[in-house]
Amino acid sequence: MTGRFADRAAVVTGGASGIGRAVADALAHEGARVAVLDRERPGDEHHWEECDVADGASVDRAVSSAAEALGRLDTVVNNAGVGAQGDVAANDDDEWLRVLNVNVVGMVRVARAALPHLRASDAASITNTASIASTAGLPQRVLYSATKGAVLSMTKAMAADHVREGVRVNCVAPGTADTPWVQRLLDVADDPVAERAALEARQPHGRLVGADEVARAVVYLADPLNRSTVGVCLSVDGGMEALRLRSR
Structure with a gap:
């Protein structure tokens, strides 16, 4: 086995499709x-x-079984999450609690279950999936943005807590990505073609982000050789957060 992660073992939540599968x-x-x-x-x-990250018993069992099957655990990628739409009045308390439970507390459950295994590794890392919604105000995304802002803050706090244990914690912040989840949103739009064009236009490089591009960023953050990369939020958004281009 060759490569940067030879002889290493990784867990990826939400890895059945989209960004998680690419990772x-x-x-x-x-x-x-x-x-x-x-x-x-x-x-x-x-x-x-x-594994259902909204259920603590499910997470504990899945992480333990994965570590046993792989023989060790060096890398955790907390990617599982759900979307939410609407302004601040659009979702009731139950929906707020459901999405927070998956997108934020779900990552907590996975990290908590994995930490005993990660502390035994000489190159341990946790990479959380944040979002452009962590730092930029997007219309009709209040609930989702609140959860991803929490992921960003939580990542930095976790990094401070665990860096001296040898566990590096970082996050990746994708822009709007070309994934099955985004495609489902487009499918129910009044004008899917116009909606896709609008999503592409708001990213300075003029297109949706590829899942493979996000995956390469995650690989960089988790790379055992990048031991000084800690508490970082790496944007993969075509410049959406940082750039302010003039109109054409």
Whole structure:
């Protein structure tokens, strides 16, 4: 086995499709043994543990089983999450609690279950999936933005707590990505073609972000050789957060 993650073991939540699947494939390409934790089976490319990150018992069982199957655990990618739309009045308390439970507390559950295994590694890392919504105000995304802002803040606090234990914590912040989840949103839009064009236009490079591009950023953050990369939020958004271009 060769690659940056040779002899390493990784867990990817939400790895059955989209960004999570691209991350699992990229880590495996770099030599990692990969376990996908998801409610859906991704296929036979990687070890699979059925897991619902909204349920603590499910997470504890899946992480423990994955670590046993892989023989160790060096890398955790907290990618599982759900979307939410609307302004601040659009969702009731139950929906707020449901989305927070998956997108924020779900990452907490996975990290908490994985930490005992990660502390035994000489190159441990946790990479959380944040979003452009962590730092930029997007219309009709109040609930989703609140959860992803929490992921960004939580990542930095976790990094401070665990850096001296040898566990690096970072996050990746994708722009709007070309994934099945985004495609489902486009499918129910009044004018899917116009909606896609609008999403592409708001990113300075003029297109949706590829899942493979996000995966390469995750691989960089988790790379065992990048030991001084800690508490970082790496944007993969075509310049959406940082650039202010003039109109054409």
